[in-house]
Every structure is written in C-alpha cells, then in structure tokens.
Amino acid sequence: MDLGALQDSIRDMLTTECPRERVVRHAQHGNGIDRDLWSKAIALGWTMISIPEENGGLGLGTDALALLYEEAGRAAAPLPLLSCLLAVQSIVASASPAQRDSWLPRIAEGAIVAMDAPIGITSPGLSLSRTGGDIVLTGTVRDLLDGADAQLLLLTAADAEGRAYRIMLDVAADDLTIHRETLWDRGRSLSNITLDGLKLSADRAWLTTSEAEEALVDHAAIALAADSVGGQDALLDLTIEYLKTRQQFGRPIGSFQALKHRVADHRTRLEGARWLTRSAVAAVTAGLAHHATEASAAKAQAAADYIDLGRDAIQLHGGIGFTAEYPCHVFVKRAFLNEQLFGSRTFHLNRAAAPALCGAV
Amino acid sequence: MTSLINTPVSVADDLDAFRDALRHWLPGAIPANWRDRIRKGGEPAYLDVQREWYKALADAGLATAHWPSAWGGADLSLDAQIIFYSELARAGAPMALLYTVSLYHMPATMFAYGTPEQRDRYLEGVRNGGVVWCQGFSEPGAGSDLASLKTRAERRGDTYVVNGQKIWSSSGQHAEFCLLLARTDPTAKRKQEGISYFICDLRSPGVTVRPIAQPTAESEFNEIFFDDVEIPAENLIGEEGQGWQIAQTTLTTERGLLIFECVERLAQAYRKDADDGRDTWLRDPVARHQFVTFYPRIRAIQALVAQLLAELREDPHGGNVTATYVKLYWGPLLQDYVQFTTRAQGLEGQRFTEPQRCAGHNSGDAFSDFLWSYGWTIAGGSNEVMRNLVSERFLGLPKG
Incomplete structure (x- = not known):
C-alpha cells in the first residue's frame, strides 16, 4: 500500500469535510465527537486500516496509523480515532478468535469504543470476580476518553490473584448510564463510570499482558505525538499567513524581527518533533529495542512544543486570536489536552529517559 | 604509500566489518592518557596529542579517507563516515580540532575550484604532512x-x-x-x-x-x-x-558530519552525566526532572541530523533547509544542556579546572563546556542570523 496516497486521501477528505469553519463551530456548539464526520470516516474505512486482513481490514501497521493521526491533528478533527484504534490493537493482540469475530466487525461498522488508559499508566479501576460461568465487575473507571460518545467500552480489571483483563462492555445491552465531563477541548470528552456488581458473560473478558499494555502505551504516545505534529503544522501556517497579511505601522507585522524570530524558533522545534516522531514510528513499526523510549520521547516533546506554539500563536495574532470565531483556540485546547492524555509529561519523560538513567544504554 | 592492509579502511565496504575493525583498532591508536596530558600540560601537550592522533589516523589511512581516491583518499562512503564518527565518540577519542580546516574546508574548496597544481601541492601537504x-x-x-x-x-x-x-x-x-x-x-x-x-x-x-x-x-x-x-x-x-560563491562551498562543509560528531558526543555525555550524577545531583528531584526533559530534545536533534545525512546521501550538495534547522536546534539545545549541568552541580560546578581541549562538549568541566557552547550559537551564522534565514527564506516572511 502506498502510504503517501493514503495520507493524501485522508487529507483531502478532512480538507473537504472538516474545514476550519466546521471545527470552530463544533468548538462553540458541539461537545465530544462530530458524529456526521465520524460516519464519513467509517464509510471510508479509516478504522479498517489496522484491522487484520483475515478480519476484513487492511492489516497496516503503526506507520499507516501515524499518518492518520497526523492528518486528524492537522484538521483538529473531533474524531474518536485513537480510542477505536487502540481498541483494535488490544483485541488483535490479546482476545480469542471468537472475541475478535464478535467485536472487530462492530468497530469496522462504526461503533465507538472507549478505552481506559493502559496498565502501566494507571492500575485497573475495576475488580473482577466470578460467579458460575459469569464475571462480576465492581469499581470505578476514571477519565475515560470519549466514553460518553461510545457504544462499547474496553476496560481493564484485575481479579483477586492480580491477573489483569480487558473487558468489553456494551453500553446499550449492559444498560450503562454514562455522564459526559465537558473539557475545554470540545472535540473530546471524559467520563467516569462506576460499576456495582455488574454481571457479564465470561466471554466478554480476556487476559491481557504487560507487553500488550505497553504496546498500547506506545501506540497512544505515537498517536498523540503525530496529532501534535500535524496540529503544529497547521497552526504555524495559520500564524505565518496572518503575519504576512496583517498591516500595522504601515507594514506587515511579519517584517518585525521580534515576531519573525519567534516563528523561526517554533518552526525549528517543529522540525525536531517531526523527525523524532518519525523515528519513533519507525522504531515501533519495526519493533526495535528502543521503541518505548522513542515513543515516549516523541510524545513528551511534540506535545510540549505544540503547547508552546499554541500559547504564542494567540499572542502573535493579537486580538483576533482571542476570539472564538478564529481557530487558534481550538488548536491551543487540543495541545494542552494532548499532553495530559494517556500518560502525563512526567510519565513519558521518565519512561523515555529510564534506560539512560539506569545505565542500560 | 602506507599499506592499508588489515586497517579499518581496507574493509570499509562492509559496514559491519568496518565497525568491528574500528573497535579493534581504536583503543591502541588513541593517544594514551590524552585527557590528563592536556589538562596538566596545557597548550604544548594539546599540540602533541593532536599531532600524535593525526599521525595515527593518517597512518591507518583514516585521516583523509573521506577524500576522493584520485586525491589520496579512499572514497569512504557517507555511511562509513557516520560509523567512523560514532565509534570515535564511543571510544572517547580526542577530536582532531587542529585539522578541521585541513581535512574539510580546504579540500572541499580545492575539489570544487582548485587548479591541478594547487590540488597536488596542498592536498598532499595535508595528507602526508599534517599541514595545519x-x-x-x-x-x-x-x-x-x-x-x-x-x-x-x-x-x-x-x-x-x-x-x-x-x-x-x-x-x-x-x-x-x-x-x-x-x-x-x-x-x-x-x-x-x-x-x-x-x-x-x-x-x-x-x-x-x-x-x-x-x-x-x-x-x-x-x-x-x-x-x-x-x-x-x-x-x-x-x-x-568569485570569492563569495566559493566561500559558500567552504562553509557548507560544516554541515553534516561535523555536527553529527558533536551531537553523538553530547548523547554520550548525557549517559555519562546520568552515571556521574546518580548519587549526587540527580537525587534532587527538581534537577532530575530537568535532566529528563533533555532526553527527548537530544533524541530530536539526533533524528534531525539523521534526516540531514539521509538528504546528503541523496545529494551531497543538498540538505540546505534541514541543515539550517539542525544548526538552530542544536546551538540552543547544547547551551541549555551545559548551562543545566553546570548549575546542577552546585558550588562544585564553579571550581576552575585547567582546560580540557578537544573533548567535545564533554570536557569534565561543565562551565567550560557552557562557555564553549557559544561556538555554536554565534559562530557560523549566529542564532539571530539563522532565524532571519528561516523566517525570510523558508517561511516567506517579509524583510524588515
């Protein structure tokens, strides 16, 4: 598969179907994902990218997904791509063939799956016990990304022996009520879910491993790094265009060194984040030994650079950057949330530098 | 002519063999105790070490291996040169600072614009005589x-x-x-x-x-x-x-491998600093946090340099845009890092030690490394000039 063509097709779709005006409108009037846009993404098979060929997907790897995330970031698209594609990976890595056959087609058809953070970032919030042939879940899962928009939830639970499971919950069939926690970034939302002895058929659960969960951390880190790189590209272009056209004191404000030098620094940092992210994508795709440190380094750096650019982009735009009709704030809010999702900056910095600090390299 | 049999250069076509040969060759070839000698012996000792090291490199055919074979080099591929510099950093070899212009700027200028007489005379002087x-x-x-x-x-x-x-x-x-x-x-x-x-x-x-x-x-x-x-x-x-045009050829020699060597040495220094500080300043949680923030930035500059080298592999005269980003990323990063290591050491970091030349930005005296970092933020186009270049030429912002 020609990944360049894939990236072009994703970018074309988002340019047409998710223009700036739509994103700005969603930020003012929407909350959570953009369902019409999601239907179009499903129609184009975006969730099929990493589903294995034997399950009807394209069976592509992290390198293909990274392009999808980068383009979604460029458009600041309110889509649950990360939640759903993480779920695909978890199912493919750990679920039984029968479980794959039950859940992968539903994701392919557009069911949104919310995932709690992989074990390693947090501990399972749910405890799992057994009664007869069933499992019983009790506990609270906090900060579930896209939970209020999801039809399925893929959560972690631990049993009394400390074994860790992934469990698939069906919001409608299991009669779950999920409240939306509104975020500053209106393209995504969080939910807390409390279960008090929810009984489910045992085939909803499968054992997960620390390797599988670590691979999910890598996936999330790369996704958020790529989203941050795409977002920086877009926001920097927007800012440069403004500096070229905005006239004050009889000349374009982009001719002032105090402004253009800041833009040059942001661009330089973006190039660093871009190539670090590509290096991480290559390391994860090829399963190189340093995949975890590289993925976390990319996430920590790209998200921090995105925040610094975002903060300065409003400043460089002046008053217009402080209006809801202008898109700066959409990127800024996305940048700040990216840094916190699926592991804080501190978590990823420590994960990245751990081998160096232990003298392992 | 020196025989190259059984030297790393003779197996440079096989990159793994070349790396192995360098690892075998380097420990015996690096001037013994060069760090101590320079610290204690000052400028004369520095010159001695540089000359010894150059002779070792030249005897093995490595000093000018990156030159074309027509001019006494070995047509060493870019990939082999990358390995060469990685291994020098790994082995803790001195940088051949005295010969930078002799080995890079002068020959690059001669290959492009020199007359046959100039090439014969001056290239030979460097290759066999170590002329500075x-x-x-x-x-x-x-x-x-x-x-x-x-x-x-x-x-x-x-x-x-x-x-x-x-x-x-x-x-x-x-x-x-x-x-x-x-x-x-x-x-x-x-x-x-x-x-x-x-x-x-x-x-x-x-x-x-x-x-x-x-x-x-x-x-x-x-x-x-x-x-x-x-x-x-x-x-x-x-x-x-024609001087201005020729000078561009001279100056673009500084891109690529010379910066690669410095970046690799900083990555080495990061690991060494992690070891050295483990029982001292890294126990301070604030210093530890600041220290880990440098890890992604160092990986980012390594990834950027790898991209520059990939572009130079495609076109030895290309990579202009990426080289500019590399320089503007590298100078401030280096300066931030050596400022951090200086301050993390507290009062200990303020003790003067005799200069340690040619150790890269890893001299053992962090404050000296800090001062030397201006070599990358002022020389070869100051940060401010690079920012003008990026914003005006690459990003299309109007001139002031």
Whole structure:
C-alpha cells in the first residue's frame, strides 16, 4: 500500500469535510465527537486500516496509523480515532478468535469504543470476580476518553490473584448510564463510570499482558505525538499567513524581527518533533529495542512544543486570536489536552529517559 | 604509500566489518592518557596529542579517507563516515580540532575550484604532512554580515598585495596556511561581488597572528593582521571576484558530519552525566526532572541530523533547509544542556579546572563546556542570523 496516497486521501477528505469553519463551530456548539464526520470516516474505512486482513481490514501497521493521526491533528478533527484504534490493537493482540469475530466487525461498522488508559499508566479501576460461568465487575473507571460518545467500552480489571483483563462492555445491552465531563477541548470528552456488581458473560473478558499494555502505551504516545505534529503544522501556517497579511505601522507585522524570530524558533522545534516522531514510528513499526523510549520521547516533546506554539500563536495574532470565531483556540485546547492524555509529561519523560538513567544504554 | 592492509579502511565496504575493525583498532591508536596530558600540560601537550592522533589516523589511512581516491583518499562512503564518527565518540577519542580546516574546508574548496597544481601541492601537504590550515573570513566589522568585509587585495603584476585584519581564526597561531577572503574590487555594485579567494602562506612577511585570550582561559581563536602581504597570483582560487560563491562551498562543509560528531558526543555525555550524577545531583528531584526533559530534545536533534545525512546521501550538495534547522536546534539545545549541568552541580560546578581541549562538549568541566557552547550559537551564522534565514527564506516572511 502506498502510504503517501493514503495520507493524501485522508487529507483531502478532512480538507473537504472538516474545514476550519466546521471545527470552530463544533468548538462553540458541539461537545465530544462530530458524529456526521465520524460516519464519513467509517464509510471510508479509516478504522479498517489496522484491522487484520483475515478480519476484513487492511492489516497496516503503526506507520499507516501515524499518518492518520497526523492528518486528524492537522484538521483538529473531533474524531474518536485513537480510542477505536487502540481498541483494535488490544483485541488483535490479546482476545480469542471468537472475541475478535464478535467485536472487530462492530468497530469496522462504526461503533465507538472507549478505552481506559493502559496498565502501566494507571492500575485497573475495576475488580473482577466470578460467579458460575459469569464475571462480576465492581469499581470505578476514571477519565475515560470519549466514553460518553461510545457504544462499547474496553476496560481493564484485575481479579483477586492480580491477573489483569480487558473487558468489553456494551453500553446499550449492559444498560450503562454514562455522564459526559465537558473539557475545554470540545472535540473530546471524559467520563467516569462506576460499576456495582455488574454481571457479564465470561466471554466478554480476556487476559491481557504487560507487553500488550505497553504496546498500547506506545501506540497512544505515537498517536498523540503525530496529532501534535500535524496540529503544529497547521497552526504555524495559520500564524505565518496572518503575519504576512496583517498591516500595522504601515507594514506587515511579519517584517518585525521580534515576531519573525519567534516563528523561526517554533518552526525549528517543529522540525525536531517531526523527525523524532518519525523515528519513533519507525522504531515501533519495526519493533526495535528502543521503541518505548522513542515513543515516549516523541510524545513528551511534540506535545510540549505544540503547547508552546499554541500559547504564542494567540499572542502573535493579537486580538483576533482571542476570539472564538478564529481557530487558534481550538488548536491551543487540543495541545494542552494532548499532553495530559494517556500518560502525563512526567510519565513519558521518565519512561523515555529510564534506560539512560539506569545505565542500560 | 602506507599499506592499508588489515586497517579499518581496507574493509570499509562492509559496514559491519568496518565497525568491528574500528573497535579493534581504536583503543591502541588513541593517544594514551590524552585527557590528563592536556589538562596538566596545557597548550604544548594539546599540540602533541593532536599531532600524535593525526599521525595515527593518517597512518591507518583514516585521516583523509573521506577524500576522493584520485586525491589520496579512499572514497569512504557517507555511511562509513557516520560509523567512523560514532565509534570515535564511543571510544572517547580526542577530536582532531587542529585539522578541521585541513581535512574539510580546504579540500572541499580545492575539489570544487582548485587548479591541478594547487590540488597536488596542498592536498598532499595535508595528507602526508599534517599541514595545519585556518580560515581568514570574519573581520572585526564583518561578522554576521560577512559580505561587508574590507580586507583589500590589490593586484600588482604577478602578486596581490593584502592589507587588513581577520579575526576568529581557529588554530591560526599553529597554521601554515590560511583560506583568505579579500576584496579585489571595491567598486563592485553589490557587496558580495568583488571578493576573491586566496591561499595565504602565513609565514609571509607582513603577517602577524595574535591569539585572542578567551573567557575559557584558552586561546583557540586568533586575529590575523595583513600589512602589505604579498600573495603570488597563482594562489588565487577560482576567478577574481568569485570569492563569495566559493566561500559558500567552504562553509557548507560544516554541515553534516561535523555536527553529527558533536551531537553523538553530547548523547554520550548525557549517559555519562546520568552515571556521574546518580548519587549526587540527580537525587534532587527538581534537577532530575530537568535532566529528563533533555532526553527527548537530544533524541530530536539526533533524528534531525539523521534526516540531514539521509538528504546528503541523496545529494551531497543538498540538505540546505534541514541543515539550517539542525544548526538552530542544536546551538540552543547544547547551551541549555551545559548551562543545566553546570548549575546542577552546585558550588562544585564553579571550581576552575585547567582546560580540557578537544573533548567535545564533554570536557569534565561543565562551565567550560557552557562557555564553549557559544561556538555554536554565534559562530557560523549566529542564532539571530539563522532565524532571519528561516523566517525570510523558508517561511516567506517579509524583510524588515
């Protein structure tokens, strides 16, 4: 598969179907994902990218997904791509063939799956016990990304022996009520879910491993790094265009060194984040030994650079950057949330530098 | 000619074998105790170490292996050169600073613009004699605005007579020859025109080289004064008035491998600092947090440099845009890092130690490394000039 063509097709779709005006409108009037846009993404098979060929997907790897995330970031698209594609990976890595056959087609058809953070970032919030042939879940899962928009939830639970499971919950069939926690970034939302002895058929659960969960951390880190790189590209272009056209004191404000030098620094940092992210994508795709440190380094750096650019982009735009009709704030809010999702900056910095600090390299 | 059998160069086509051979060869070839010798013995010891190290490299055919075989090199591939510098960093070898211009800037200029006679004479001098060269580009009034240089070269028969002053010439006090930019036509319309490029023998009458005392307690840089210095016309490189164009070739040599070597040495230093600080300053949680923030930035510059090298592999004269981003990423990162390591050491980091030359930015004295970091934020295009370049040429922002 020609990944360049894939990236072009994703970018074309988002340019047409998710223009700036739509994103700005969603930020003012929407909350959570953009369902019409999601239907179009499903129609184009975006969730099929990493589903294995034997399950009807394209069976592509992290390198293909990274392009999808980068383009979604460029458009600041309110889509649950990360939640759903993480779920695909978890199912493919750990679920039984029968479980794959039950859940992968539903994701392919557009069911949104919310995932709690992989074990390693947090501990399972749910405890799992057994009664007869069933499992019983009790506990609270906090900060579930896209939970209020999801039809399925893929959560972690631990049993009394400390074994860790992934469990698939069906919001409608299991009669779950999920409240939306509104975020500053209106393209995504969080939910807390409390279960008090929810009984489910045992085939909803499968054992997960620390390797599988670590691979999910890598996936999330790369996704958020790529989203941050795409977002920086877009926001920097927007800012440069403004500096070229905005006239004050009889000349374009982009001719002032105090402004253009800041833009040059942001661009330089973006190039660093871009190539670090590509290096991480290559390391994860090829399963190189340093995949975890590289993925976390990319996430920590790209998200921090995105925040610094975002903060300065409003400043460089002046008053217009402080209006809801202008898109700066959409990127800024996305940048700040990216840094916190699926592991804080501190978590990823420590994960990245751990081998160096232990003298392992 | 030195036999190359059983040296790393003889197996350079096989990259794994080349790496193995270097690992085998380096421990015996690196001048023993070079760090101690330089710290205790100062400038004379530094010169001894540089000469010994150069001789070891030259005897093994490695000093000029990156040159074309037609000029006494070994056509060493870019990938093999990358391995070479990685292994030098890994083995803790001294940097061959005294010979940077001799091995890179001078030959790059000669390959592109030198006459056959110039190439024969000067390349051979470096290859077999370890002749030291320096650059005479900057002037007191022409730093970032290099093209405004005023040093004058007037043609009189078969010679040019040079008057003026150069500054910031690395190793100028040890150099036999200087790559010299001087103005031959002061009436040219644009300041970039009317500049010519010369080879100047620094032993000529009228040349005075004066080392500049630096805040680092060293004198790597020099002023060079030219007082009616006669340069034979055969020492003109290229055409009269072509100097600015040729200088671009000289300066672009600094991209790629030279920065790769420095970046690799910083990555090594990061691991060493992690080891050294484990039981001392890294126990401070604030310092530890700051320290880990450098890890992604160092990986980012390594990834950027890898991209630059990939572009240079495709086109040895390409990579202009990426090289600019590399420089503007690297200088501030290095300065931030060595400032951090200095401060993390507390009062201990304020103790003066005798200069440790040619160790990269990993001398063992963090404050010395901090001072030297200005070499990347001022020299070769200051940060501010690079920001103008990025914003105006690459991003299309209007000139002020």
